[in-house]
Each structure stands twice: as C-alpha cells, then as structure tokens.
Amino acid sequence: GNSVTQMEGPVTLSEEAFLTINCTYTATGYPSLFWYVQYPGEGLQLLLKATKADDKGSNKGFEATYRKETTSFHLEKGSVQVSDSAVYFCALSDRGSQGNLIFGKGTKLSVKP
Amino acid sequence: ETGVTQTPRHLVMGMTNKKSLKCEQHLGHNAMYWYKQSAKKPLELMFVYNFKEQTENNSVPSRFSPECPNSSHLFLHLHTLQPEDSALYLCASRATLRVSSYEQYFGPGTRLTVT
Numbered sequence: 001g002n003s004v005t006q007m008e009g010p011v012t013l014s015e016e017a018f019l020t021i022n023c024t025y026t027a028t029g030y031p032s033l034f035w036y037v038q039y040p041g042e043g044l045q046l047l048l049k050a051t052k053a054d055d056k057g058s059n060k061g062f063e064a065t066y067r068k069e070t071t072s073f074h075l076e077k078g079s080v081q082v083s084d085s086a087v088y089f090c091a092l093s094d095r096g097s098q099g100n101l102i103f104g105k106g107t108k109l110s111v112k113p
Numbered sequence: 114e115t116g117v118t119q120t121p122r123h124l125v126m127g128m129t130n131k132k133s134l135k136c137e138q139h140l141g142h143n144a145m146y147w148y149k150q151s152a153k154k155p156l157e158l159m160f161v162y163n164f165k166e167q168t169e170n171n172s173v174p175s176r177f178s179p180e181c182p183n184s185s186h187l188f189l190h191l192h193t194l195q196p197e198d199s200a201l202y203l204c205a206s207r208a209t210l211r212v213s214s215y216e217q218y219f220g221p222g223t224r225l226t227v228t
Contacts, residue, residue: 032215032216034215034216036219041221042221042222043117043119043203043219043220043221043222044203044205044219045219046216046217046218049216089156093215095215098161098163098168098169098209099207099209099215100146100158100161100169101215101217103155103156104155105155106155106156
C-alpha cells in the first residue's frame, strides 16, 4: 500500500542554519504531496504542496520539490529561525482511498538561538 | 486561522462520563475527518464523512460515536472511555469537488484526558 517515510527526529539546529528534512514515499499512480507543520499546542497547518512531478512547493522560506524518479519530497529552508521550532509532517494523497491523506510519523525540529 | 474550529480545546473526563467534541468548518467544504494524535504514534484517521455520509470508519471502538448533521458540523460523542484514549483529537475538512485538490485543513484540536 501507499506509505510515507520521513527522517526520525528530533532535529536540533542553531538559528540561521540550513534545514533538510527527508521524505520518501511509496505510491501507485501520481499522488499529490504535502508538508504540514504543527506548532506546540496547535493543529496541523498546510505548509506547502506539489501536485505533479518536478513541481516545487514553497511557503515562508520553505521549499520542497516533487521528485518522481527518487520518490522524494524533501523539505528545505536556507536559514531557520527559533519560530520554526515545530513538528513537520510529510503526507501524500491516496487517490485510491477517496483522496485520504497518508502521513509520515513527523519530525520534531528545535531551533536554538 | 478560524477556518476550522473545535470545542472544547481541553477536556478532562472520567471513564464513566459522556461528553461530546464539536467541530465546525467555515470553508464551504463537504468532507470532514476525525483524527487521533497520541504521543509517539502516527496520526490515526478515525472517521470520514462526505456530504454528511460516513465513508470510512477505521475500526474505531464503539465508545466513539461520530455524528455529521450537515457538511459544516461534525461531532464526536464519547462514552465509557479508557485512559489510553487520552490524546489530541483533530478535526479536518476538505473540498472534494475541487479537481486535484486533496489538501485538508485542520482545526486546533481538543486535548482529551481520561482519568
């Protein structure tokens, strides 16, 4: 079945460091891919998405490119801030299951000043 | 962000109590979801409703009873819960009629503690 695998956390970085959170997926067909972010005490917020191969999603300085050849959708940011501390979830749309989302386990990011 | 609201935000209940969680979406969506988020476990999809009809029940125990009176409101009725049911319960919604639009929008969640 379809699945999402993302790197184990926690990830701890200093402010202004470069961030990469790896995400790979297994899917039949052509899913849409998403990154969600969950700040402490809150629900999940859509951070960015890509709907087809080679699409690049971007928002708030974060980027991810839909790579079909490597079945990956890695999240990157050039210079993280303390306010980026949160849990990040990679997800794909399961078109075989009425479009339900399949989530990775989440990666906790802590950014130190 | 007020697109999807959930009440209450925090709930403490005993194992013999009956309570309900409420979710409301103001986005004009037609599908609504309940998820359970426990510490150190992946997000678990519980129920899916599309145009008020339940389309998915992921083997959820009967002590959880969902209700969807219309496309904007979703409830989760709780009774005789167990301590392991303590978790963050998240509601989400989606527009299923929009082509190639699969993103879901989440509420802030209800933090449930069963004592």
